Amino acid sequence: MIAHRTHVPQGPIQPGLTNEQLATLLGERFALTRDASDRWDLTLVCKAEQLREVVKYLRDEPTLSFAMLLDVVGVDYLAYPGHRSERFAVLYPMKSLAFRHRLVLKVMVDEEACVVPSLCEFYKSVEWAEREAWDQYGIVFAGHPNLKRLLNHHEFVGHPLRKDYPCQKRQKLSMNDPMIDQLEARLRSLGYTILERGETSVGQAITRPSAVPSALPKAGGKP
Amino acid sequence: MKVITPQGEHVDLMTLNVGPSHPATHGTLRILAALDGENIAGCVTEMGYLHRGFEKMIEQGTYSQVLPYTDRLNYCSAMMNNIGFCKAVEKMFAITVPDRCIVVRVILSELSRIIDHMVCTCTNLVDLGALTNFWYFFNTREQVYVIWEKLCGARLTNTMTRIGGMYRDTYHGFEDDVRAVLVKIESAVHEVRGLIEHNKIFIDRTKDVCAVSAADAISWGWTGPCLRASGVDRDLRKDEPYYGYETYNFDTVIGTSGDTFDRIMVRMYEMIESVSIVRQALDRLKPGPINTLDARLSLPSRDQVYHDMEALINSFKLVYEGVRPPAGICYDATEAANGELGYHIISDGGTNPYRVKVRPPCFTQYAAYADMLTGSMLADVASSLGSINIIAGELDR
Numbered sequence: 188m189i190a191h192r193t194h195v196p197q198g199p200i201q202p203g204l205t206n207e208q209l210a211t212l213l214g215e216r217f218a219l220t221r222d223a224s225d226r227w228d229l230t231l232v233c234k235a236e237q238l239r240e241v242v243k244y245l246r247d248e249p250t251l252s253f254a255m256l257l258d259v260v261g262v263d264y265l266a267y268p269g270h271r272s273e274r275f276a277v278l279y280p281m282k283s284l285a286f287r288h289r290l291v292l293k294v295m296v297d298e299e300a301c302v303v304p305s306l307c308e309f310y311k312s313v314e315w316a317e318r319e320a321w322d323q324y325g326i327v328f329a330g331h332p333n334l335k336r337l338l339n340h341h342e343f344v345g346h347p348l349r350k351d352y353p354c355q356k357r358q359k360l361s362m363n364d365p366m367i368d369q370l371e372a373r374l375r376s377l378g379y380t381i382l383e384r385g386e387t388s389v390g391q392a393i394t395r396p397s398a399v400p401s402a403l404p405k406a407g408g409k410p
Numbered sequence: 411m412k413v414i415t416p417q418g419e420h421v422d423l424m425t426l427n428v429g430p431s432h433p434a435t436h437g438t439l440r441i442l443a444a445l446d447g448e449n450i451a452g453c454v455t456e457m458g459y460l461h462r463g464f465e466k467m468i469e470q471g472t473y474s475q476v477l478p479y480t481d482r483l484n485y486c487s488a489m490m491n492n493i494g495f496c497k498a499v500e501k502m503f504a505i506t507v508p509d510r511c512i513v514v515r516v517i518l519s520e521l522s523r524i525i526d527h528m529v530c531t532c533t534n535l536v537d538l539g540a541l542t543n544f545w546y547f548f549n550t551r552e553q554v555y556v557i558w559e560k561l562c563g564a565r566l567t568n569t570m571t572r573i574g575g576m577y578r579d580t581y582h583g584f585e586d587d588v589r590a591v592l593v594k595i596e597s598a599v600h601e602v603r604g605l606i607e608h609n610k611i612f613i614d615r616t617k618d619v620c621a622v623s624a625a626d627a628i629s630w631g632w633t634g635p636c637l638r639a640s641g642v643d644r645d646l647r648k649d650e651p652y653y654g655y656e657t658y659n660f661d662t663v664i665g666t667s668g669d670t671f672d673r674i675m676v677r678m679y680e681m682i683e684s685v686s687i688v689r690q691a692l693d694r695l696k697p698g699p700i701n702t703l704d705a706r707l708s709l710p711s712r713d714q715v716y717h718d719m720e721a722l723i724n725s726f727k728l729v730y731e732g733v734r735p736p737a738g739i740c741y742d743a744t745e746a747a748n749g750e751l752g753y754h755i756i757s758d759g760g761t762n763p764y765r766v767k768v769r770p771p772c773f774t775q776y777a778a779y780a781d782m783l784t785g786s787m788l789a790d791v792a793s794s795l796g797s798i799n800i801i802a803g804e805l806d807r
Contacts, residue, residue, distance in 0.1 A: 280741050315773070354463075354469075374413060379452070382420075
């Protein structure tokens with residue numbers, strides 16, 4: 188099991204660092220640069236290789252104490268006007284509960300490899316959030332324990348939030364997700380030994396009757 | 411499923427699908443549980459049954475066309491989703507809406523919070539078999555919906571807010587209606603508390619059931635009433651106040667053990683705090699403009715459109731193209747009924763949002779659900795699901 192260390196804040200929230208102070212601090216320590224496109228708050232550009240180190244520092248450093256990773260946001264810059272660098276980006280909005288400061292980490296992701304290190308060991312919230320980003324953008328989170336689709340059907344082909352996925356495209360999806368392998372993995376992680384899957388209706392495919400007409404009758408025609 | 415338990419016993423576990431077609435799972439949530447008698451040895455959860463490509467759809471339209479979609483996120487408190495989105499876009503334009511608009515938004519937010527908590531708690535109690543509370547709360551909620559109807563014609567999905575203001579100002583008699591409904595809300599909360607707070611069956615079914623520690627709740631990214639039920643005193647209205655919440659006199663309600671009982675009770679008492687905020691806001695409601703005069707956001711008046719060429723062009727541009735926030739990445743969050751509702755907006759300077767990521771508060775709560783259920787009983791599936799208030803509209807998007 189993954190051990191999570193979380194600091195529970197006591198008392199009211201403290202003022203914390205300003206965006207400028209945070210940018211200077213992290214710029215000096217990790218050479219993070221401020222993303223000029225965030226002209227309202229603080230977004231720092233971070234390299235994928237240093238992401239885990241930076242996040243661990245942000246979470247564990249008592250003066251920063253970024254206890255909560257709010258979301259994992261995939262972005263596809265394919266159609267963004269004037270965009271020259273890597274196609275994808277992942278944004279990690281984070282906040283502290285002890286101090287009134289927030290920041291967003293931005294990692295640019297190359298289209299070829301399309302991989303970022305997973306942050307599952309630092310925050311429990313990350314597991315599903317990374318699954319969603321994988322599902323919608325096809326960004327691989329290296330080291331994720333169960334990188335499966337989350338919002339889309341398990342038979343779905345492609346990654347719908349990519350800018351080159353047509354929004355009108357239809358796919359025929361028929362079978363339910365058995366999930367029995369997930370359940371077995373879950374039981375194993377809780378210390379169970381699986382001897383036999385056994386007779387169960389769970390996981391059997393729902394087959395549709397072939398009598399469904401392939402084309403609907405035209406409206407207005409004679410019966 | 412034949413297994414050896416961690417204690418070394420050979421047992422035969424029964425696998426059971428709870429949902430998606432189960433009344434307590436709203437037809438959209440699925441739990442696959444391995445049962446040892448009535449106990450849940452382990453379970454996994456599935457979502458996505460209500461996924462409708464919200465984030466893909468809103469990239470196809472203008473910023474104003476996003477608003478009706480946001481209604482369908484948390485449809486129990488649709489107004490708050492509208493307000494959250496508009497506030498994020500207004501932040502990108504660096505404008506503040508007029509004072510009257512802010513106060514109206516506070517009133518609508520807090521009334522929405524109350525009806526959201528009402529739906530959450532009373533349907534949760536129905537899942538536990540306590541039906542009477544449902545009528546107390548739904549009758550009162552209905553009266554709030556009458557106010558919504560008078561305000562904008564719609565009951566459930568209001569689209570009442572506009573970027574830079576509101577769809578329209580309040581109607582004559584709005585304040586009296588709200589004051590009257592506040593009394594009803596207080597009385598309904600009192601009635602329901604009287605029925606459940608010291609009810610032995612209710613306490614047995616909820617106390618120490620599916621408890622989540624403060625550290626776990628933070629690591630899971632929980633916000634809102636569920637985080638506060640675990641004893642963490644955090645509320646965006648207090649910590650990062652917006653719309654003048656720092657000037658209102660109210661308390662955050664926190665629990666101690668983070669169990670189902672605390673999660674229900676935190677909501678129950680938050681309703682009373684919200685009633686107090688609405689009363690204070692009504693006292694501050696002064697006549698004045700409701701929409702910003704910024705020509706980038708607000709339609710010019712009909713009179714101007716008929717007599718001024720510039721205003722006519724402006725009106726056409728706003729209707730056909732919509733607003734154009736400056737290019738960049740912006741994150742903004744409000745304290746919605748379920749917790750931190752965040753909008754991460756990426757604009758390319760054009761009329762359509764390039765990318766909008768919603769951070770639905772119940773997403774993180776549902777992610778923790780399988781962990782919460784492990785080791786509890788089958789009957790706790792329904793009772794704890796209600797207490798974390800999963801709204802499939804915002805969960806699946």
